[in-house]
Amino acid sequence: MMRNSRIIIIIAFSVLPGLSHAQGHAAAVEPLSDDEQAIVLSLSPLNLPRKDPTNELSGNELAISFGRSLFFDKRLSVSSTRACASCHDPNLSWTDGKAVPEGGSRNTPSLWNVVYNRWYSWDGGADTLWAQATRPIENAKEMGLDRFALTKRIYNNDDLRRGYETVHGKLREPVCASDPAITNETCLDPERADATKILVNVAKSLAAYLETIISNSSAFDKFVEGLRTGNTGAVQSYPEAASRGLRVFLRSNCHLCHSGPNFTDGEFHDIGVSPKDGTLPTDPGRFEGIHVLTESEFRSDGGYSAAADPKLRFIRAGPDVWAQFKTPSLRNVVLSAPYMHNGQIATIDDVIDHYSNATSSTYRHVHLESTVKPLHLTSIDRSNLIAFLESLTDPVLIQNGNFRR
Incomplete structure (x- = not known):
């Protein structure tokens, strides 16, 4: 297969x-x-x-496996109640079957053959598959998990941390994401850079998986x-x-x-x-x-x-x-x-x-x-x-x- x-x-x-x-x-x-x-x-x-030249994880088997687990994991949303698959249901041809999702204004597109796209989203607001994958994670109307909370969630869940580290290497303890006294706004580099890089790594792993959803026969x-x-x-x-x-x-x-x-x-x-x-x-x-x-x-x-x-x-x-x-x-x-x-x-x-x-x-x-x-x-x-x-x-x-x- x-x-x-x-x-x-x-x-x-x-x-x-x-x-x-x-x-x-x-x-x-x-x-x-x-x-x-x-x-x-x-x-x-x-x-x-x-392979996508902008994504160093394109075609990487470990990234594909990690990306697949993330796609169906509800912990990727702030409420832990929605996964990527909640709107892109494989049993509904990778859509949600609705005119527009709750709180949204545009129809959920199918994920069949997204690897071939030049632009992503109905408006082309992203120009790579991995860049598109960052958007719903942080979007308050979708999954609503900002990059600092994402960092904390990956670090504090053993299975997520193991999956991440298998692909991306050792993850250091995120001070900003674990100390409630430090807000996202006051968190300075390199912690901010770390959180952004983790978001990108997650998105690139998701993209590596999404590249495999192909229909051509x-x-x-x-x-x-x-x-x-x-x-x-x-x-x-x-x-x-x-x-x-x-x-x-x-x-x-x-x-x-x-x-x-x-x-x-x-x-x-x-x-x-x-x-x-x-x-x-x-x-x-x-x-x-x-x-x-x-x-x-x-x-x-x-x-x-x-x-x-x-x-x-x-x-x-x-x-x-x-x-x-x-x-x-x-x-x-x-x-x-x-x-x-x-x-x-x-x-x-x-x-x-x-x-x-x-x-x-x-x-x-x-x-x-x-x-x-x-x-x-x-x-x-x-x-x-x-x-x-x-x-x-x-x-x-x-x-x-x-x-x-």
Whole structure:
């Protein structure tokens, strides 16, 4: 189940519920044009990722093991009642199944294939997976455990301290975190630097684990491999409804944003998701994310990064990025309802309805994507498109955070 420190899980496609759209066969499907086939071949395979150069623990087996234990450990929250897995439940395709979590304003994204992301969070407020992992730990609306309390908790719990020291070396007694007379504000370096480094080490261990959550073996992948190798049996076994839906996907230009083997361009767009009450959007999205990233002490070009990433040189927070949000991957998308950054679209059918009737938004965004035009899909088109999206599912069996083949 481990291959190059990446976990890949596959079981029979037939056990996954809710795939009725992808079943059944009808008349012959129109063949792909040469241009269409070239696009399809660019969508698979999703190869195993390289190690993250900004995280020296990327691919480290000890860090992966420690990170996994932390991910399911409720002691990583100030109340000891919430773990990372509380919102990213593996049994809910690494989401919480809610529109937005309690006290939050944005939908909890799935963790499938996060290792391939260029930016993290809906607004791109972090530029590495480990930097993103620091955010919910200290966020008062999420886990609320500041770095000093985190240091104290790791030091005072034997199993946490052993796990930490196995990966990161000896942990010295944290005076600031253990002496109630010393506040976080009055705690001076090197104690403050120690607490920050411990937070980073924890986040990098979590990231090493999160890198292993990979999905890359769907019915669509088998179909593309058949195209690439000339295996007519593999091509013909692909559901015909999904084949028709693939053509809808291509001819509707969905691939312009949902591109590449992870079905996302990794960038930010305004697709006209109107607030339910008909008001103008108040969430600045990417505009805010760039400011958060610019001011972050954990930027990939900062002192805690193992290697600088040059992509930060090209980001600018202009008005054109207001209310833009990151393009999510479509892999396993039928398992991660509800949808959009605010979770206000309940079903995959409703998502398709949004794109089919793009001009029906209650307002027109100033910077609405020029590619977002009403598709006017027929009911058959919609059914086939859903069948295609279902074919991007990599069937998995996950029990209590353990992966089983």
